Amino acid sequence: NAGVTQTPKFQVLKTGQSMTLQCAQDMNHNSMYWYRQDPGMGLRLIYYSASEGTTDKGEVPNGYNVSRLNKREFSLRLESAAPSQTSVYFCAGGIGNTIYFGEGSWLTVV
C-alpha cells in the first residue's frame, strides 16, 4: 500500500458536522478513487478522478463531494455527516486498470 497516504486514520463526528478526508499519492498515478467499505457489502465506489481536473460519480456519491486538487491529491468531503456514513474509507490511485489502495480511514458518525 506504499504510495497512497490517507489522513486522518480515525475520526468521530457528530451528525451534521462536516469534514474532509485527505489523500495523496506519490506513484504518479493518473486516476484516483474513493471507496467505502461496509460489513458484507464489499467496496463501493463513491467518486473517481480519471485525470487531473476531472471528477465523476461512482456507485454511491450521495452526501459526498470531491476535489482533485492536483495530480497527487484527491480529497473527499462530507458536508453534513449522517450515521449512514459511518464506514471505512479507502483512497486509491491507479494506472489503467490496476488500482493501489491506501491504509483506510475509519469514520464514525454519532
Place this chain on the structure above:
Amino acid sequence: AQSVTQPDIHITVSEGASLELRCNYSYGATPYLFWYVQSPGQGLQLLLKYFSGDTLVQGIKGFEAEFKRSQSSFNLRKPSVHWSDAAEYFCAVGGTGGGADGLTFGKGTHLIIQP
C-alpha cells in the same frame, strides 16, 4: 452493468491444506480481473491480475488464479495455506475501455485457518 459474485462468505481451511476461493463475474466484454487481500485493519493488497494471454496467472504469496471465460469465473487457488493467509479476499472486475472508472468488487470471502 458489471458485477462480481463471491459465493462463499466464509471458508475454513486447515493449515497445510489446499485452498480455492470462487469468483464469478458479469461483464459485457473481455474483463480485467483482480484478486486483492485485506488483513484486519489494513488496506487492500493486490495479489494478482489477469488482463490477457495465459489464463493461469501467478501472484504473490504463492497464489494463482485461473480465468475461465466459458464459466465466467476467476477462482483463486493456493496449494498449501499458512496461518498468515487468514484474511478477507476480494475479487474485482474492471473494463478494458481505458479503465480509469474504477473496479467493481465482490463482497469478499473471509478465510479462516484452522491449526
